Amino acid sequence: MTGEVSRNTADGLDVSDDVNDVIPTLSVLDLVPVRHGQTSAQAVSAALDLVERADQLGYRRYWFAEHHNMPAVASTSPPVLIAAAAARTSRIRVGSGGVMLPNHSPLIVAEQFAALEALAPGRIDLGIGRAPGSDPVITQLLNRSGTTSDVSRFPDHVTDIMALTSPEGATVRFTSGTEYQVRATPAATGMPQVWLLGSSDYSAQLAAGFGLPYVFANHFSGEGLDHALRLYRDQFVPNESGEGPRTFVTANVVAAPTAEEAEERALPQLRMMARLRTNRPLVPLETVEQAKADPFDAMAESIMASTRQKWFVGSGAEVQGQLAAFAAQHGVDEIMVSPVAGAYDGEGSEGRMQTLELIAARAAVAA
Numbered sequence: 001m002t003g004e005v006s007r008n009t010a011d012g013l014d015v016s017d018d019v020n021d022v023i024p025t026l027s028v029l030d031l032v033p034v035r036h037g038q039t040s041a042q043a044v045s046a047a048l049d050l051v052e053r054a055d056q057l058g059y060r061r062y063w064f065a066e067h068h069n070m071p072a073v074a075s076t077s078p079p080v081l082i083a084a085a086a087a088r089t090s091r092i093r094v095g096s097g098g099v100m101l102p103n104h105s106p107l108i109v110a111e112q113f114a115a116l117e118a119l120a121p122g123r124i125d126l127g128i129g130r131a132p133g134s135d136p137v138i139t140q141l142l143n144r145s146g147t148t149s150d151v152s153r154f155p156d157h158v159t160d161i162m163a164l165t166s167p168e169g170a171t172v173r174f175t176s177g178t179e180y181q182v183r184a185t186p187a188a189t190g191m192p193q194v195w196l197l198g199s200s201d202y203s204a205q206l207a208a209g210f211g212l213p214y215v216f217a218n219h220f221s222g223e224g225l226d227h228a229l230r231l232y233r234d235q236f237v238p239n240e241s242g243e244g245p246r247t248f249v250t251a252n253v254v255a256a257p258t259a260e261e262a263e264e265r266a267l268p269q270l271r272m273m274a275r276l277r278t279n280r281p282l283v284p285l286e287t288v289e290q291a292k293a294d295p296f297d298a299m300a301e302s303i304m305a306s307t308r309q310k311w312f313v314g315s316g317a318e319v320q321g322q323l324a325a326f327a328a329q330h331g332v333d334e335i336m337v338s339p340v341a342g343a344y345d346g347e348g349s350e351g352r353m354q355t356l357e358l359i360a361a362r363a364a365v366a367a
């Protein structure tokens with residue numbers, strides 16, 4: 001890659017002319033947001049319209065997150081959404097960003113994603129995370145069926161999934177010496193691409209040790225990005241595939257025809273982040289008008305301002321330049337955007353759709 005970043009500012013990245021030559025490939029992360037007055041069915045339908053449009057626009061991949069018991073998030077079951085997305089698309093890779101492994105049996109995850117790989121050969125990504133994706137009560141409910149939440153065994157479970165989804169399958173050895181063959185699907189000809197997700201040193205080092213591609217969840221906090229990427233690249237050990245380190249980062253993005261509109265559309269999700277971090281009751285995503293009519297206290301407003309500095313918000317051209325600079329700064333050739341644009345009263349998901357369309361020149365050129 002060529003180009004250099006000129007400077008950082010509180011509102012994002014300013015770019016030099018050279019950085020415009022750096023064109024990161026773009027992908028999409030979707031939490032399937034649910035706003036006030038919207039049903040789960042409407043939110044899911046909007047997400048599927050979005051993935052179909054992303055496929056047409058040239059985005060590389062489209063991932064669904066896993067979160068539970070949140071009034072503003074309908075992305076509770078990535079495999080179900082991935083199957084629906086695969087049926088609506090023909091080129092784009094679809095996957096999880098990610099499956100929260102402590103909530104699930106490794107065999108169930110392997111079977112689900114082996115089936116998805118059979119549905120859409122060569123287009124399935126299995127992003128795996130170590131967090132539960134919800135609060136302690138929901139975590140207990142998720143584990144009542146006997147699945148393990150022993151985070152210390154996370155590396156073993158990742159290894160199990162990779163073995164189970166391979167065409168060769170895995171061998172279970174009992175203390176008696178008996179061996180038992182296990183396959184996630186009877187006759188696989190391929191397997192999903194496994195990615196490790198995280199926002200900590202642990203996940204970066206684990207991905208490096210396994211020789212797996214790694215995604216830093218920059219959209220969540222944005223803290224520790226440089227250190228995690230350095231650890232991953234410095235400690236990377238190739239596995240049998242022989243591939244070198246592969247990584248990209250996520251980013252919250254709002255693009256609109258004008259910078260003023262983009263800032264307004266960012267408000268609902270910024271307020272949701274402030275609610276999370278100040279332990280306020282969670283609610284469906286507000287409309288722009290609702291967000292503007294109900295100012296928060298000084299602490300929450302400060303959190304919103306700090307969070308906004310790490311987002312990419314502006315006109316399509318402004319956001320394109322910011323993303324190019326960001327990619328150059330961190331040495332990545334792909335950015336996964338989370339389109340967090342809110343809606344005005346009476347709208348559907350026009351804000352999220354226009355975000356993808358306005359920055360799509362980057363996706364289409366690099367695809």
